[in-house]
Amino acid sequence: YTIIYFMFNLILFGPPGSGKGTQSANLLQKYNLQHISTGDLLRDEVARKTPLGVEAKKFMDQGMLVPDEVVIGMISTKIDENPHVRGFIFDGFPRTKQQAIALDKLLEFKNTPISLVLALEVPDEELTKRILHRAETSGRADDTEEVVKKRVEEYRAKTEIVASHYDAQGKVERINGLGTVEEIFAALSAEIDKVILPE
Ligand code: AP5
Numbered sequence: 076y077t078i079i080y081f082m083f084n085l086i087l088f089g090p091p092g093s094g095k096g097t098q099s100a101n102l103l104q105k106y107n108l109q110h111i112s113t114g115d116l117l118r119d120e121v122a123r124k125t126p127l128g129v130e131a132k133k134f135m136d137q138g139m140l141v142p143d144e145v146v147i148g149m150i151s152t153k154i155d156e157n158p159h160v161r162g163f164i165f166d167g168f169p170r171t172k173q174q175a176i177a178l179d180k181l182l183e184f185k186n187t188p189i190s191l192v193l194a195l196e197v198p199d200e201e202l203t204k205r206i207l208h209r210a211e212t213s214g215r216a217d218d219t220e221e222v223v224k225k226r227v228e229e230y231r232a233k234t235e236i237v238a239s240h241y242d243a244q245g246k247v248e249r250i251n252g253l254g255t256v257e258e259i260f261a262a263l264s265a266e267i268d269k270v271i272l273p274e
Contacts, residue, residue: 078146079131079144081222082161082162082163082189082190083106083161083190083191083270083271084163084165084182084188084189084190085162085163085165085192085193086164086168086169086189086192086241087099087103087164087166087193087195088111088163088192088193088194088195088229088247089194090202090204090234090235091198091226092197092201092202092203092209093196094195094222094252094256094259095112095166095167095193095195096112096114096115098145098146098164098195098256098259098260098263099164099166101111101162101256101260101265102260102264104163104166104274105264107161108160108164109157109160109161109164110164110166111150111153111154111164111165111166112149112166112167112168113167113168113170114165114166114167115166116149116153116174117131117135117146118135118215121135127149130145131134131142131145132247135216135217136216137222137225138221138223138225138226138229139172139225139229140171140229140234142231143171143173143174143177144170146174147173147174147178147206150165150168150177150181151181153262154181154185154257156184162187162190162233165178169200170230170234170238171233172237172240175237176240178259179192187197189246190270191246191267191270192235192238192241192248193240193244193247193248193263193266193267194249194250195250195252196249196250196251196252197253198253199218199227201222202223203223203224205249207220207223227249237247244269248266250262250263250266
């Protein structure tokens with residue numbers, strides 16, 4: 076008989092401050108998935124002052140999206156570096172329609188498409204409140220009131236439509252992102268459990 080090995084690829088989608096990073100940390104443990112956060116990858120490049128990091132910082136400090144080709148290149152490398160994983164959690168990517176198309180192509184090539192998109196829904200006032208609270212300890216240059224406003228604007232203008240891209244594939248579940256971290260984790264897990272078992 077044949078053993079069918081299928082990968083589970085999740086996009087955790089939502090505006091800045093909606094809880095993508097927080098929830099990814101818990102989900103990757105429960106489901107044994109590899110976390111890929113373009114924000115973390117970019118901040119690492121910035122900290123090491125690589126040419127990519129120096130260029131990206133100009134956009135990040137203003138709350139603007141880094142150019143598509145830069146992040147698509149990073150994602151492609153990261154996927155190739157992890158050939159034997161059960162699946163990926165994409166956090167903060169894709170953020171434009173072009174990025175979504177590029178990701179679909181990369182995964183199609185590996186015959187492991189996106190399985191599910193979980194979209195966290197949180198109102199703008201709450202996003203600002205959470206991020207400004209985090210600013211007290213995060214040290215992130217983009218956690219200021221002015222930059223947060225721009226990040227949310229970028230999300231509404233360029234990123235929100237990525238959900239429609241995956242709606243057309245019937246893959247999006249919308250989750251209320253208001254509540255305790257535990258409540259939201261339970262709601263996300265319930266959707267994942269319809270597709271795979273914990274490992
Ligand atoms: P990125 O690092 O992706 O940041 P972001 O999307 O702005 O998201 P955050 O990290 O702020 O929020 P989150 O949703 O992860 O929430 P978190 O769990 O931290 O991007 C940064 C920049 O990099 C971008 O502006 C852009 O320049 C660039 N970039 C990155 N990816 C890119 C791409 N693909 N293309 C182009 N450019 C890209 O939670 C936030 C806070 O709320 C925390 O303090 C947390 O403790 C708290 N919190 C979490 N859950 C709850 C809850 N349920 N109730 C109360 N508080 C909560």
